[in-house]
Amino acid sequence: MSTSHTRIWVGIDAGKGHHWAVAVDADGETLFSTKVINDEAQILNLIATAREKADEVRWAVDISGRASTLLLALLITHGQQVVYVPGRTVNRMSGAYR
Incomplete structure (x- = not known):
């Protein structure tokens, strides 16, 4: 495995039919x-x-309900660290980081 970063963060906007995933590094650069x-x-x-x-x-x-069930199950099954980010936080942060 060729890694170029120690740690990255992946934010997921979960939906019923599809999700949108964005990964950033420690400098905030989109990977x-x-x-x-x-x-x-x-x-x-x-x-x-x-x-x-x-x-x-x-x-x-951003969603811990039915739309993200498969996603969350697979992340947890594969030993990934997952946190829930409430919609209110997402809404406020999107205004700050346009």
Whole structure:
């Protein structure tokens, strides 16, 4: 595995049919931004892509309900560290980081 970062963060905007994932490094630089269909194979590919970029990946998901169930199950099954970010926080931060 060729890693260029010690740690990256992947934020996921979870949806019923698809998710949007954005990875950033410690300097806030975007490493990738991609649409991921809510499908096991595509989510596993996302996990693999993120793990190739860094030794440690931290995941933040904006929904903890049915839309993110498969995503969260696969992240946890593969030993990934996941936090829930409430919608209010996402809304406020999007205004600060236009």
